[in-house]
Amino acid sequence: MDNKSKPYSILFVEDEKEIRDNYIKYLKRHFLNVYEAVDGEDGYQIYKNKKPDIMIVDINLPKLNGLDLVKRIRENDQNTKVIMLTAYSNTNYLLEAIELKLVKYLIKPISRDELREALDLAVLEFSKFDIKSKKVLNLEDGFVWNYVSEEMLHNDMEVLFTNKEKQILKLLLLNPNIVFSYDEIIAEVWENLEDDKLDPLKTMIKNIRKKLPKDTIKNIFGVGYKF
Numbered sequence: 001m002d003n004k005s006k007p008y009s010i011l012f013v014e015d016e017k018e019i020r021d022n023y024i025k026y027l028k029r030h031f032l033n034v035y036e037a038v039d040g041e042d043g044y045q046i047y048k049n050k051k052p053d054i055m056i057v058d059i060n061l062p063k064l065n066g067l068d069l070v071k072r073i074r075e076n077d078q079n080t081k082v083i084m085l086t087a088y089s090n091t092n093y094l095l096e097a098i099e100l101k102l103v104k105y106l107i108k109p110i111s112r113d114e115l116r117e118a119l120d121l122a123v124l125e126f127s128k129f130d131i132k133s134k135k136v137l138n139l140e141d142g143f144v145w146n147y148v149s150e151e152m153l154h155n156d157m158e159v160l161f162t163n164k165e166k167q168i169l170k171l172l173l174l175n176p177n178i179v180f181s182y183d184e185i186i187a188e189v190w191e192n193l194e195d196d197k198l199d200p201l202k203t204m205i206k207n208i209r210k211k212l213p214k215d216t217i218k219n220i221f222g223v224g225y226k227f
Contacts, residue, residue, distance in 0.1 A: 006123055007147045007174055009033035011052040013043035013069065014085070015061055023056070026112065030119070032137070032176065040064025047073060052080065054103075054122045056115075059086040070100045081122035085110065137173060140213040145173050152212075159211050164189050165204050172217060172227035181224040 010031045014020040015038055027034045035050055037043035040061040047055065055073075059066040070082050078101060087108045103125065104118035137145040142155045150170060152159040161169060167189045171180060180188075186197045205225060209217055218226055 006030060007032050008053040008123065009035070009050060010054040010056070011035045011037065011043065011046055011050065013037040013040065013055065013057045013061060013066065015039055015058065023115070026115075040066065040069040043069055044072060047080075054081045054083070054119070056083045056085065059084060059088070067100070070102075074100055081125060083115075083118045083122065139216060143213055143216075145169075147174075161208065161211065162204075165208050168201075168204060169208060172225065176227050179220050179224055179226045185224065 008031055010027055010033070012020060012023055012027060012034070014023070014036075017038075020036055020038070024034060024036050031054075033050075033052075035046050035052060037046050041063040043055075043057065043061070044064065046052075055070075057066040057070060061069065064072075066084060066086075070084070073080060073082075081103045082100065083104045083106065084100075084102050085106050085108055103122045106114055106118060136147065139145065143159070144153045145151075146153065150166070152161070152169070168185060171185065171188055182198055182201060186201055189201075190197050205217060205219075216227065220226060
């Protein structure tokens with residue numbers, strides 16, 4: 001898994017605060033939207049409201065254990081990717097978990113590498129099976145970016161961009177809070193790099209900003225831009 005955010009949402013359900021805080025920081029570096037829950041009931045409510053693409057669920061949860069939480073979800077949803085965590089290598093747990101169509105069943109304590117591999121598998125399943133659940137990013141003032149159709153809408157009307165403007169916009173929106181240098185954006189958008197492209201880039205950013213809510217794209221002085 002690279003350092004650029006994936007356009008998926010993820011819910012981490014874990015009652016131990018120290019573990020939860022540690023992994024939430026890690027997940028926020030890699031995924032577009034990250035949610036957290038402290039018990040099974042809390043996790044189910046957040047699942048219903050946010051419809052995350054991926055869930056990481058501890059089995060030993062208060063109020064509603066992880067197995068029962070995922071069973072409830074699987075009654076109507078076979079697409080959400082689930083990674084199950086447990087402190088026990090109990091065979092009965094494992095047999096029950098197999099029925100729940102999990103991406104991975106991990107025994108605690110888990111390393112970052114183990115979690116990263118499981119998350120890579122979850123992301124791979126989305127691309128492999130081409131699941132086209134609607135992925136949108138809500139901005140301020142009624143602006144919405146649709147990751148599937150690659151359209152920016154304002155109050156349900158499409159906002160028009162040139163091809164190069166849209167390439168710049170896609171790069172930044174897919175990687176929120178990551179600063180792209182001027183040279184990185186130029187290399188991504190222009191094929192011919194013989195002439196100086198800094199001024200044209202600045203002009204395009206100016207034009208993009210006019211069509212979006214204020215401060216959607218921020219200038220990092222002397223470095224580049226970020227969303």
